[in-house]
Amino acid sequence: GAGVSQTPSNKVTEKGKYVELRCDPISGHTALYWYRQSLGQGPEFLIYFQGTGAADDSGLPNDRFFAVRPEGSVSTLKIQRTERGDSAVYLCASSSGLAGGQNEQFFGPGTRLTVL
């Protein structure tokens, strides 16, 4: 596709429920990042994939959060037993995977998650 897409754009759920957020990266991009952004704040790193493997998951806040990228393209962020504090915009970004700081991340529009 032309850019990174994320579905759904909005998700409202009840406390305790399970949710899945999907990210379709730019075709051919090997690196994929998930971030969480609260209102008025900068994005907070969650997890980074290089290909199919999670190269760095140090940003996942606890074991309720899990992400997969089984075929090295589409990724799904899964949140179990959602809590009100999980409410935020979840951003996905992909890049070509070049080493070092020349990586340009292309961001999707995000999924706004609201936990009631």
Place this chain on the structure above:
Amino acid sequence: TQLLEQSPQFLSIQEGENLTVYCNSSSVFSSLQWYRQEPGEGPVLLVTVVTGGEVKKLKRLTFQFGDARKDSSLHITAAQPGDTGLYLCAALRYTGNQFYFGTGTSLTVIP
């Protein structure tokens, strides 16, 4: 604890004015990026700086990476309403692949 602090947090100026946004840290980074984000969208990369003391210009925007690679500034000349948005710095440490984002500066340019 926020690794990258941006200042000011909010800025509202008149069209035509100049402004500077700062991104500061006590850590040393291998590179630093600046992004602009509009409501309902993801951040869009403006520039990447990789060398201490480096200055890059993008039309009316001037970006500088500190000599010690711990801080950066973004200067906008003759601001226009189209510059309105959330400006974010993001930095990459020498080890790891995690980009750390700053706290953000929300800029409003009034026509």
